[in-house]
Amino acid sequence: MGSFWQLPLAMYSKAKRSSLPGRQLLRPFFESPPEHVSPRLLGKILVHRTENEDGTKYIAGRIVEVEAYLGPHNTPPDPASHSHRGPTPRNVVMFGPPGYAYVYAIYGRYFCMNVTCEPPGLAGCILIRALEPLQGVSQMALNRSLQPGASPRQLTSGPGRLCLALGLTRPTHNALDLCDPASPLQIRDDGYPAPELIVTPRIGISAAVDWPLRFAVRGNPCVSGPRSMR
DNA sequence: CTGTGGATTTGCT
DNA sequence: GCAAATCCACAGG
Numbered sequence A: 001m002g003s004f005w006q007l008p009l010a011m012y013s014k015a016k017r018s019s020l021p022g023r024q025l026l027r028p029f030f031e032s033p034p035e036h037v038s039p040r041l042l043g044k045i046l047v048h049r050t051e052n053e054d055g056t057k058y059i060a061g062r063i064v065e066v067e068a069y070l071g072p073h074n075t076p077p078d079p080a081s082h083s084h085r086g087p088t089p090r091n092v093v094m095f096g097p098p099g100y101a102y103v104y105a106i107y108g109r110y111f112c113m114n115v116t117c118e119p120p121g122l123a124g125c126i127l128i129r130a131l132e133p134l135q136g137v138s139q140m141a142l143n144r145s146l147q148p149g150a151s152p153r154q155l156t157s158g159p160g161r162l163c164l165a166l167g168l169t170r171p172t173h174n175a176l177d178l179c180d181p182a183s184p185l186q187i188r189d190d191g192y193p194a195p196e197l198i199v200t201p202r203i204g205i206s207a208a209v210d211w212p213l214r215f216a217v218r219g220n221p222c223v224s225g226p227r228s229m230r
Numbered sequence B: 001c002t003g004t005g006g007a008t009t010t011g012c013t
Numbered sequence C: 001g002c003a004a005a006t007c008c009a010c011a012g013g
Helices: A009-013 A034-041 A136-144 A152-156 A159-168
Strands: A045-052 A055-069 A101-106 A109-118 A125-135 A185-189 A196-202 A214-217
Touching: A034 A125, A034 A214, A045 A101, A045 A159, A055 A136, A055 A159, A101 A185, A109 A159, A125 A136, A125 A159, A125 A196, A125 A214, A136 A152, A136 A214, A152 A185
Parallel strands: none
Antiparallel strands: A045 A055, A045 A185, A055 A125, A055 A214, A101 A109, A109 A125, A196 A214
């Protein structure tokens, strides 16, 4: 018999299909350094509320992989962080209050989503790298130009993929307050137990390649990268 | 399974 | 100008 955390994650969200699951995370949750908040973010739910002619819909997934990016106040500073040379028009939201979305464009085609951490003035943040789809799966497939039967892994395994699946872009979602009860973008806790996790170096960077700042749910199929990275 | 190259926006030197 | 916290298609073993 498998461990508790190996049961299908979707089991824990079947109860509420058309409403917000669990409770919204409050700002104090994000006021600590990103390497401290990151492991606690695994198992929480990222929810995007969309309005269209049919009404309100939710697209949501459970967070199964994140990476911490440290602010320039650390010694040594994190050379892989967008904030390491101080505030710029792109990264200024990272230097503001915790609990905000930092969304940036990458390689001309994709967006990646972060959550700001640390008290105002300090620039730590957490990159959301992978989700397990929970709600709005057919919409995710549409957004990703995949067949309706696409695997959960194909939908949201990777930071660019999950932003596409949820419809997140910099023009619309950068600098949104995730802790505002009225926000269309929120992170919520539905009581899912703290998962067993692995810690590894971060992916896709060329500086500080050995810093152990990537956190993932052990064995979860939606975690990005080869099997050896799960 | 692994490796390679192309697409194409954005911020910063 | 160029490099980038990526993804995808396709080639070859």
